[in-house]
Amino acid sequence: MSQHALRGMNDIRPPDISIWHEVEKCAHEIFPRYLYQEIRTPILEDMSVFTRSIGDTTNIVEKEMYVFQDRGGKWVALRPEGTAPVVRAYIEHHGNPDEVVRYYYMGAMYRYERPQQGRFREFHQLGAEVLGISSPKLDAEVIHMVDVFFKHLGIKNAVLEINSLGCPICRPKFLRAFFDFLHKNEDKLCSDCKRRMEKNPLRALDCKNPGCDALTREGPSIHDFLCEDCEKDFDTVLETLGLLKTEYKVNPKIVRGLDYYIKTTFEFTSNALGSQNAIAGGGRYDGLVRLMGGPNVPAVGFAIGLERLVDIIKAERNLTAPVLNRKGLFFATLGEKALQKALVLAQQLRNANIPVGLDYEGKSLKSQMRKADKMGAEFVMVIGDSELEKNEAQLRNMSSSTETTISLDQILQALQSIPA
RNA sequence: GUGGGCGUAGCUCAGCUCGGUUAGAGCGCCAGGUUGUGGCCCUGGAGGUCGGGGGUUCGAAUCCCAUAGCCCACCCCA
Numbered sequence: 172m173s174q175h176a177l178r179g180m181n182d183i184r185p186p187d188i189s190i191w192h193e194v195e196k197c198a199h200e201i202f203p204r205y206l207y208q209e210i211r212t213p214i215l216e217d218m219s220v221f222t223r224s225i226g227d228t229t230n231i232v233e234k235e236m237y238v239f240q241d242r243g244g245k246w247v248a249l250r251p252e253g254t255a256p257v258v259r260a261y262i263e264h265h266g267n268p269d270e271v272v273r274y275y276y277m278g279a280m281y282r283y284e285r286p287q288q289g290r291f292r293e294f295h296q297l298g299a300e301v302l303g304i305s306s307p308k309l310d311a312e313v314i315h316m317v318d319v320f321f322k323h324l325g326i327k328n329a330v331l332e333i334n335s336l337g338c339p340i341c342r343p344k345f346l347r348a349f350f351d352f353l354h355k356n357e358d359k360l361c362s363d364c365k366r367r368m369e370k371n372p373l374r375a376l377d378c379k380n381p382g383c384d385a386l387t388r389e390g391p392s393i394h395d396f397l398c399e400d401c402e403k404d405f406d407t408v409l410e411t412l413g414l415l416k417t418e419y420k421v422n423p424k425i426v427r428g429l430d431y432y433i434k435t436t437f438e439f440t441s442n443a444l445g446s447q448n449a450i451a452g453g454g455r456y457d458g459l460v461r462l463m464g465g466p467n468v469p470a471v472g473f474a475i476g477l478e479r480l481v482d483i484i485k486a487e488r489n490l491t492a493p494v495l496n497r498k499g500l501f502f503a504t505l506g507e508k509a510l511q512k513a514l515v516l517a518q519q520l521r522n523a524n525i526p527v528g529l530d531y532e533g534k535s536l537k538s539q540m541r542k543a544d545k546m547g548a549e550f551v552m553v554i555g556d557s558e559l560e561k562n563e564a565q566l567r568n569m570s571s572s573t574e575t576t577i578s579l580d581q582i583l584q585a586l587q588s589i590p591a
Numbered sequence: 592g593u594g595g596g597c598g599u600a601g602c603u604c605a606g607c608u609c610g611g612u613u614a615g616a617g618c619g620c621c622a623g624g625u626u627g628u629g630g631c632c633c634u635g636g637a638g639g640u641c642g643g644g645g646g647u648u649c650g651a652a653u654c655c656c657a658u659a660g661c662c663c664a665c666c667c668c669a
Contacts, residue, residue: 286661297669553627
């Protein structure tokens with residue numbers, strides 16, 4: 172244990188890596204159907220990209236960001252989330268606010284937190300942002316796309332919860348009423364919520380303490396304070412979700428941890444995880460582009476937590492044992508000449524997209540057969556002196572344990588003529 | 592930042608309560624059993640500063656202390 176990856180940072184290796192590949196492939200397949208294009212932004216940004224956007228009093232900015240000065244003295248930060256960098260890139264490259272831009276991204280994010288199940292200091296998000304459309308129908312379509320993505324991966328127990336946080340016009344009225352309510356009932360609140368009351372009262376909605384939970388359910392609801400626009404838009408979102416057959420649960424307690432969200436907010440949760448049960452979250456953030464120095468452009472986005480997603484996929488699949496289907500070929504050679512011949516033939520097969528293994532050290536045939544079996548080869552080609560003389564080899568089918576003699580010049584044809 | 596749990600082979604763990612000869616098992620890995628044939632089986636082998644450090648003791652994986660780490664939960668979030 173002399174060297175260890177940093178706390179909260181993990182190596183992603185086989186066999187898990189294949190699930191990651193699957194998830195990535197699925198994203199590249201589905202998101203472009205909705206006209207999203209991939210964007211890759213730097214992992215490191217000027218610190219202000221995040222402090223200005225996420226909100227000074229959020230946990231992320233207050234104590235979770237990896238921040239340091241580079242050698243030139245500039246304050247930089249490892250990105251703790253994906254939206255702000257995408258917005259920064261949007262402002263940098265797109266001058267026309269009438270243009271609709273749709274981006275998706277995936278990559279590592281960093282937050283200095285205490286690790287626990289489903290939460291790490293380096294984690295990966297798959298997200299998307301749409302800039303330039305204010306219609307709530309888009310909100311619904313974005314959410315629907317996430318749902319489609321999950322279904323495509325075979326995820327069954329993801330639940331969508333949705334809410335409206337109101338806008339800068341109506342939210343302050345609610346906040347005042349809610350604060351008054353908390354203040355009146357201060358003696359019933361847990362110590363954490365007493366603290367939250369002053370700083371960020373909305374957070375009390377999120378409290379899992381049974382007493383606070385029951386209390387805030389009795390209190391004023393954001394939905395009684397929504398202005399006409401917000402209420403109409405929220406109805407449209409729900410209506411459109413119905414149209415698209417996406418099941419949802421309205422939950423007035425969905426409060427997001429970043430300050431820039433307005434109106435529609437949503438989370439997908441799963442009971443297959445531990446206490447970190449959110450697998451995706453997002454919402455509308457119409458004011459952010461302006462706030463970051465760009466034009467006044469409406470926007471919607473979301474992010475999916477990939478570690479958690481992979482966890483769920485593993486949990487849901489664990490019931491069925493994986494089936495090993497053999498593929499590829501292993502050259503079992505006897506003698507230096509045969510090995511040389513195999514090295515050359517191996518390249519031909521690899522060029523034809525066939526996985527090929529061989530032994531370089533002149534091990535016993537038994538040993539080579541074991542290697543072939545372990546790599547999961549469908550065929551083994553045995554080449555020895557007698558075969559070399561006749562320019563042929565024994566082709567062994569590892570599933571049926573049958574062997575045929577084939578010409579060394581016709582390996583490719585022979586392999587390709589066998590139905591997979 | 593707060594609380595609880597855990598550290599012995601690549602992996603999963605036994606041994607620790609009641610300190611005592613070369614620290615074990617299963618799986619995995621390598622080799623042999625058939626000097627030209629895999630899986631099953633049999634035999635053998637490699638692999639461990641018992642997290643690192645300090646202390647008690649004739650003697651510490653085992654008892655004590657303090658450290659770094661891992662896990663889980665709170666906080667918060669993906």
